Amino acid sequence: MKPTHFVLNGKKTEIASPPMSRLLDVLREELHLTGTKEGCGEGECGACSVLIDGEVVNSCLVPLAQVEGAEVRTIEGVIEDPRFKVLQSEFVAHGGAQCGICTPGMIVSSASLLEKNPHPRRDEIENALAGNLCRCTGYSKIIDSVEAASK
Amino acid sequence: MLKSTFVGKSVPRKEALSKITGAAKYIDDLSFPGMIHGVTVRSPVARGRLKKISFEGDLPWNEITQVTAKDIPGENCVAVILKEQPMLVDGMINHPEEPIVLLAHPDRALLEKARKNVKFEIEALPSVLSIDDALSKKAVVWGSDNILKSYLVEKGDISQAFAEADLIVEGEYTTGAQEQLYIEPNGMIAVANPKDGVTVWGSLQCPFYVHKALKTLFGLPDDKIRVIQVETGGGFGGKEDYPSLIAGHAALLAWKSGRPVKIIYDRAEDMAATTKRHPSRTRHKTAVTKEGKILGMDIDFVLDGGAYLTLSSVVLSRGTIHAPGPYVVPHVRIKSAAVATNTPPHGAFRGFGAPQSIFALERHLDVVAARLGLSPEEIRRRNFIHQGQQTATSQTIKEPVDFDKLMDRAFEMSHYHSKIKRFEIENKTSPIKKGIGFAAFMHGSGFTGSGEVYLASVAGVEATSEGRIRVLASSTEIGQGKNTVFAQIVADALCVDVGLVDVAQPDTSVVPNSGPTVASRTTSVVGKLVEDAAKGLQATLRQSGFLGESYTSAQFQEACLVYLEKFGSLKTLSQYKAPPGIFWDDEKYRGDAYGTFAWAVYVAEVSVDTRTFEVKVDDFVAVQEIGRVVNPLLAQGQIEGGVIQALGYAIYENVIWKDGRMANNRMTNYIIPTTMDVPRVQVHFEEVPYAYGAAGSKGIGELPMDGPAPAVINAIAHATGGDFKHIPLMPEDLMRILT
Structure with missing residues (x-):
């Protein structure tokens, strides 16, 4: 099988999985990066959010072949980025995580927002997280967390 | 009362960081x-x-x-x-x-x-696919009559209420399943x-x-x-x-x-x-005086249980007991039944039967008020239950309850009265109709009736060889904050730092059976066992002479290690005992249904676009009395999350059935609220410590599921003048009813 090459969390990576494998499965099962979660498998819930060349995508909808030559960042990479450490502390302080299953996806989407727009308005945060579903928090504490991290 | 160092503080969630970083291992990660x-x-x-x-x-x-x-x-x-x-x-x-x-x-x-x-x-x-089909025995699919379970609650004499009434108001209300x-x-x-x-x-x-x-x-x-x-x-x-x-x-x-x-x-x-919230049908027949005093409530409450009994008898029980709401009514008759249908069994879902019957009552009372020419506020104020009065199961409310105060606070926070005036003027000229509505309600803490006595839960604490304290309970962390709350309660009971307290992973080979993680019982009921066990451990250490009257966390740890070295293990357990004076008659369905209740008034403000029939919830106020608040941040999180889940129940989440099967079983066609759909929920707690709950707490987890649906639908009715009797109220329903 022809391997797929991409940069994963800053490291060159080569994977010889079938090209139509879901990126989500490759990350979780081949690369053991289980911080990216599966909530629906059809691109609705955002639990599997990762960054491909800086854009938030649902990794359950992305075939491996599509990331050839791309830069992929997962929650495991995002939390190592010193720019986003503040997201972690603010999610703790403001109660942004409850059951936690949507939280890595929320962090990834929030990081992408702050990368492009370091001081977003509240409605811009809501808009950026509209593709990430949460069933526990009612969202306000997540938005509070991101808002605090951007100050 | 115990000295509080950690209880009452927003101690950060213990496992927050592992969840945030993706390090926490869920089942599919193993x-x-x-x-x-x-x-x-x-x-x-x-x-x-x-x-x-x-x-x-x-x-x-x-x-x-x-x-x-x-x-x-x-x-x-x-x-x-x-x-x-x-x-x-x-x-x-x-x-x-x-x-x-x-x-x-x-x-x-x-x-x-x-x-x-x-x-x-x-x-x-042949199959039975609805409550009506089950009751009419279109086919018999369970026992001889499709009835999984039924209850009868009686107080006073309902026929007397109807004889004395100035007005009798009837209504039928239905609720759909919720995923x-x-x-x-x-x-x-x-x-x-x-x-x-x-x-x-x-x-x-x-x-x-x-x-x-x-x-x-x-x-x-x-x-x-x-x-x-x-x-x-x-x-x-x-x-x-x-x-x-x-x-x-x-x-x-x-x-x-x-x-x-x-x-x-x-x-x-x-x-x-898997299981969903039970669909329901509630029929109300209410006897009132022209001054708005409720003389009698005759309630017929039916749940669709699905194909097997599973938990439907207990869901029905809670729904039945909550059906007459927080009002004092001299004559009550509630007939309730869970019926069998050939759909997957419906099961436990936050609120456990209460959101269904509370939706019916709180919607119905707005209708009764309108028929009497009273405001929705007045009819409630004239009938609220107070300390010393009896519920429909003849439970005397022993603790103070002040609904007028809760309502005043909720109306003040939501600017209820000024908004009613403002909307009346603005709605005349705008295609977007604004409305404001509310619901008053309660939720019983812990298992119903004799449930807690039968469970006889056990929880404990032990000292570890590292000189740390470990909480032993089968209660699970499912996002509600159990780990953190137990640690706070134990830290205060032992007068040690909260960082010294760990909570054991629930493993049936390690922890005692503290009962299921349900019924808003974990903080208040199981937390009490954990608190008592911690006090027992402290007493043991003191009796052994290793711990003085006052001590630092380090001295406490030292005392634990000395004790362990001498005796090998240091572990105390505590078993549930009913609070004094609690009595429940399972036969007559009468007595103290719950140790205590949490009480609440919720207010919703909505905009209804009469061109697109889109509803937006613009503001939401949740005022509740839940005993002492153990962790304000986590408690707010419970209320906010519950309210939004209930907004979904009211206006977004529509389970479509085809031949007994959910037809829209995907996230693309079953819609839950997103960041774009939700108001900021304003949460306020009145704190009245409950003597028999851990650190003065009552149950909280389910309460916020009960009130939002009737509050929102009452607000939509206020905005449009429509008569709404079913949730979810979808835009197509609004169009049908209003045009």
């Missing part, structure tokens, strides 16, 4: 050497007789582990309240998606093909063999429910079954009873294959097959 995958092959029909199973297609069937009912070593049942639901179909099929065959193999792609190639020969039988939609689908891993017994790891709320089900399924003794809860991505009641099936299925496949087996449901399977 993998065992030699592990294979399991899938479930399910019934395509609502009701029928299974004649034949065949394994077809060009597939390596000899490599695929196959399990049917005949492979079950013990009893073929899901032991919960009764043993009526089979673990796998054996002859009779009673609902769509009922499990019939289990398959396991290392290759998931092959398993998917195999699942499609298991064929059933089924003799279809749980925890973001983590159900899943289990099992290891099972005759020598070691059965061990399962899973996403679940109630380790000892699963334990009991596995014990019965395999016919094994207690110590041969072990259940371990791993990080669980939301529960809401959806992981109360159904995980027993998945654990049983994974264990049967593991038993037969000799390998660890993992079953993870995909979203479509989870939505189609």
Whole structure:
């Protein structure tokens, strides 16, 4: 099988999985990066959010072949980025995580927002997280967390 | 009262960082050497007789582990309240998606093909698919009359109320099913063999429910079954009873294959097959005086239980007891029933029957008020229950309850009165109609009636060899904050730093049975056991002479280590005892239904676009009295999350049924609220410490599910003048009713 090459969390990576494998499965099962979660498998819930060349995508909808030559960042990479450490502390302080299953996806989407727009308005945060579903928090504490991290 | 250092503070969630960084391991994140995958092959029909199973297609069937009912070593049942639901179909099929065959193999792609190639020969039988069909006995699918369970609650003489009434107002209200939609689908891993017994790891709320089900399924003794809860991505009641099936299925496949087996449901399977909130129908006939005094409530409350009893009797019980709301009414009659239909069994879901009956009552009271020419506020104020008065089950309210104060606070925070005036003027000229509505309600803490006494829960604390304290309870962390709250309660009981307290992972081979994680009981009821056990441990240390009257955390640790060195172990347990003066009569359904209640008034403000029939909830105020608040940040999180889940119940979440099966079992066509749909919920707590709850607390988890639906629908009615009797109220319903 022809391997797929991409940069994963800053490291060159080569994977010889079938090209139509879901990126989500490759990350979780081949690369053991289980911080990216599966909530629906059809691109609705955002639990599997990762960054491909800086854009938030649902990794359950992305075939491996599509990331050839791309830069992929997962929650495991995002939390190592010193720019986003503040997201972690603010999610703790403001109660942004409850059951936690949507939280890595929320962090990834929030990081992408702050990368492009370091001081977003509240409605811009809501808009950026509209593709990430949460069933526990009612969202306000997540938005509070991101808002605090951007100050 | 204990000295509070940590109780009352927003101590950060203990496991927050591991969840935020993605390090926390949920069931699908675990993998065992030699592990294979399991899938479930399910019934395509609502009701029928299974004649034949065949394994077809060009597939390596000899490599695929196959399990049917005949492979079950013990009893073929899901032991919960009764043993009526089979673990796998054996002859009779009673609902769509009922499990019939289990398959396991290392290759998931092959398993998917195999699942499609298991064929059933089924003799279809007539089915019952609605409450009306069940009650009219269109077919008899359960017992002799399709009644799973019924209750009668009586207080006073309802006929006297009707004789004395100035006005009698009738109404019928219905609620749809609601999908749980925890973001983590159900899943289990099992290891099972005759020598070691059965061990399962899973996403679940109630380790000892699963334990009991596995014990019965395999016919094994207690110590041969072990259940371990791993990080669980939301529960809401959806992981109360159904995980027993998945654990049983994974264990049967593991038993037969000799390998660890993992079953993870995909979203479509989870939505189609697992439990939802019971659909309901409530009929009210209310006798009132012209001054707005309620003389009598005659209530007929029916739940659609689905194909098996499962938990419907207890869901019905809570819905029945909450049906007359927080009002003092001299004459009450409540007839209630859970009926059998050929849909997957409906189950526990946050609120547990109360959101259904409270929706009906709080909507109905607005209608009664309008008929009397009173405001919605006045009819409630004239009938609120107060300390010393009796509920419909003749429970005397012993603690202070001040609904007028809760209502004043909620109206002040929401600017209720000024908005009513403003909207009246603005609505005349705008196609967007604004409205404001509210609901007043209560939620009983802990199990209903004698439930807590029968459970006789045990929880404890122990000192570890590192000189730390570990809480021992089977209560699970499902996002609600159990780990943190238990640590706060224990830290204050022991007068040590909260960082010194760990909470054991629920593992039935390690922790005592503190009961299920349900019924808003974990903080208040189980927390009390944990608190008492901690005080017992402190007393033991003092009696031993190793601990003085006052001490630092370091001195406490030192005392624990000295004690451990001398005596080997330091562990105290505490068992549930009912608060004094509590009495419940199961026969007459009368007495103290709950140790205490949480009380609330919620206000919703909406905009209704009369061109598109879109509803937007612009503001929401949640005022409640929940005893003492142990952790304000976590408590707010519970209220905010519950309110938004209930907004979904009111206006977004529509389960569409086709032949007894959920037709829209995908996140693309079953819509829950997103960041774009929700208001900022304003939360306010009145604190009146409850003497018999941990650190003065009452139950909180379910309360916020009860009030938002009637508050929102009352607001939409206020905005539009429409008469709404059903939730979910979808835009197409609004268009039909208003045009």
